[in-house]
Amino acid sequence: MYGVVSAGKEARIYWAKNKKGEDVAVKIYLTTTAEFRKSIKQYIIGDPRFENISGDLRKLILKWVQKEFKNLKRMYNVGIRVPKPYYAYRNILVMEFIGENGIRAPLLKEVRLTEEEYVEIYEKIVHYLKLMYNKAKLVHADLSEYNIMLYDEEPVIIDVSQAVTLEHPMAMYFLIRDIKNIIRYFREEAGIETHGFDELLEEITGRRLK
């Protein structure tokens, strides 16, 4: 294990190397606050993969790491560019390191690109949203310029612990929020043309709201 890449409220990410000497990212969940528990519960309750969870916070976090790992695998397996998942053990998740020599790649939020580059990235994200909904049957539920990294000029979607299956009662609400975030970012910050909200929702789900 080497340096800390990020110290968030609930988890820390470390740069580490595996036995083969390849870079990996190690995400360790540490928080045990009531606030964290409340916030993660809304994403676990309603997901049929996580029935029968007790109120025990330690167990909840173990489930949460399993959930992030499974979500990553499901997304990776349908061709969405996410960090390749390697292992989940207790409160620890090991995945592909997105960056070089221990320096993480920038977040979309942290870069300034040309119009053509933004258009390309936008189109890739729309493509990933379609794969996520139709093939992985998941909604990210925290998608924004803060959870997309830019590596080798490619968008990489991260932070998928809260992603829910389509059966989740709030799935459509989360999807609408994700779509609004993406449209807002690409229109207002990147300054490019995007789909309209209804149009993008239909593009992703094949159906209209109402």
Ligand SMILES: Nc1ncnc2c1ncn2[C@@H]1O[C@H](COP(=O)(O)OP(=O)(O)O)[C@@H](O)[C@H]1O
């Ligand atoms: N696989 C990864 N490789 C390199 N850096 C990463 C990786 N995953 C996350 N990071 C970095 O760590 C930060 C926090 O990770 P994230 O999964 O978004 O956790 P949270 O937002 O819950 O703290 C990200 O913004 C990114 O800078």
Ligand SMILES: [Mg+2]
């Ligand atoms: Mg994040």
